[in-house]
Amino acid sequence: MANGLQFGWELSGSGWATCLINDGHAERKDIVSYCTDALADLLHGVAGLYGPAPVQRFSFDLEPAEVRWVLRGRGADVDVTIYRFPDMSASFDAPDQDGTRVWSSTQPRGLLGHVVVEAALSVLKVHGEDGYRAKWVLHPFPVAALQDLRRLHLQHDGCDLRHGVAMP
Numbered sequence: 480m481a482n483g484l485q486f487g488w489e490l491s492g493s494g495w496a497t498c499l500i501n502d503g504h505a506e507r508k509d510i511v512s513y514c515t516d517a518l519a520d521l522l523h524g525v526a527g528l529y530g531p532a533p534v535q536r537f538s539f540d541l542e543p544a545e546v547r548w549v550l551r552g553r554g555a556d557v558d559v560t561i562y563r564f565p566d567m568s569a570s571f572d573a574p575d576q577d578g579t580r581v582w583s584s585t586q587p588r589g590l591l592g593h594v595v596v597e598a599a600l601s602v603l604k605v606h607g608e609d610g611y612r613a614k615w616v617l618h619p620f621p622v623a624a625l626q627d628l629r630r631l632h633l634q635h636d637g638c639d640l641r642h643g644v645a646m647p
């Protein structure tokens with residue numbers, strides 16, 4: 480699959496992950512806190528694009544800022560928009576338009592699913608489930624969410640890669 484979209488999720492320290500997305504035009508990088516089950520929320524959100532709900536939302540806690548991802552499925556494509564709010568404790572139920580739009584791009588759903596599965600698999604490969612739990616403390620590695628998204632991606636996007644022969 481051609482790759483005009485880069486996505487990275489790396490545990491950068493105890494309780495923090497670096498989330499990076501780059502569509503070749505603009506890059507967005509956030510340092511995400513372990514206060515939420517952020518990687519699971521991301522995997523569930525992208526997996527939701529394969530279901531009946533065309534809009535998926537999830538937020539990352541940057542302590543104190545909130546970064547909210549809004550995914551809108553449109554046929555074979557997905558509009559990805561990232562909003563930033565200064566204080567997550569105040570904005571968790573605020574409408575999207577109250578935030579600052581910091582990144583947006585339209586991508587094929589198959590490509591988004593592909594890069595997110597790859598990034599999550601690479602986290603598992605680098606740290607293992609035990610290593611992940613040691614760093615993310617409050618939440619285990621989201622094995623079920625990753626398996627779910629991988630299955631949906633392989634089934635619906637016709638990806639030639641098998642993604643993760645090493646999956647548990």
Ligand SMILES: [Zn+2]
Pocket residue numbers: 480592593632638639640642
């Ligand atoms: Zn793939």
